[in-house]
Amino acid sequence: MTAAENTTSHEADHSSMPKGEIWRVFFILLGLTVLEFIIALAVPETIMSHSVKVIIYILLTLAKAFYIVAYFMHLKFEKLFFIYLIVVPTILILGVVATLLHEGDYWLLIR
């Protein structure tokens, strides 16, 4: 199979995102960021404690990450096994973050 043939079949498999879809994702990302700003600036910590805010920030961040990777980087439309190839190794990141944060707490404790 020549390179040209390969490309044609490749493009038939996943046509690119239509423009309306691109702007929809943009407004979702913008909306989530605006939500983060509202929580940071307009919600006093008497109503929502700082640790609750942090959890919400992290959830909103992961939601934004999902939209960037799934739609802008087009991962959602690749083959399922390729999605696993990229997503599964990132579980290791959760491991290193959990371990090091626990260590940080411990260092504070023993100082």
Add this chain to the structure above:
Amino acid sequence: MSAVTNAEKVKAGSAWGGGRSPFSIEYGKLMMWIFLLSDAFTFSGLLAAYGSIRFSNSDNWPDPDVVFQSAPFIPSGAPLVFVGIMTFILIMSSVTMVLAVEAGHRGSRKEVTKWLLWTVFGGLLFLSCQAYEWAHLHHEGYWWGRIPTEHNVNFSNLFFTITGFHGFHVTTGVVINIVVLINVLKGTYERRGHYLMVEKVGLYWHFVDLVWVFVFTFFYLV
């Protein structure tokens, strides 16, 4: 019966003889993804180190709303405003990058050029904002090994190291975008029959945006 045919296929080399991608993804794109995965580990290492050092000094860590409270023409009292503008610029340049990829699928050289130019512009604008912020913080007494308050100096070290490493990625992204733009203008991809190179640099550019989303949350919000 079908097993036999499969075995014959293997012998004939049609299934295992190469020439087709098991992920039906082009080789260069696959390699870009693997590189980005390794780069994600690098940034995670830096951010996890930031988290652990911040946790171990949580009794002596500066408040980001106090450190980052100025913007051009607003000397103080405006937390998150400037970084909000920077975040908007980077998301916007991600959108223009997707539009360049979309134009590439249609083979429209003119539109790819237009959207790539906007993306380069957005990248340069972001870098200018970051240069301004660094200069401003440096002026206030923040730098590697220096902090104007009594707080832990690792705040400065980690801030400049991590935003600097991200800024370095933006810089290389802008350079690669310009190289691809020159090739678009020269008609290299038109002769090749596809704009896959725009998609590959696009993946890198979105990754830079992705990293910023995390840097923004963990340095400015939390």
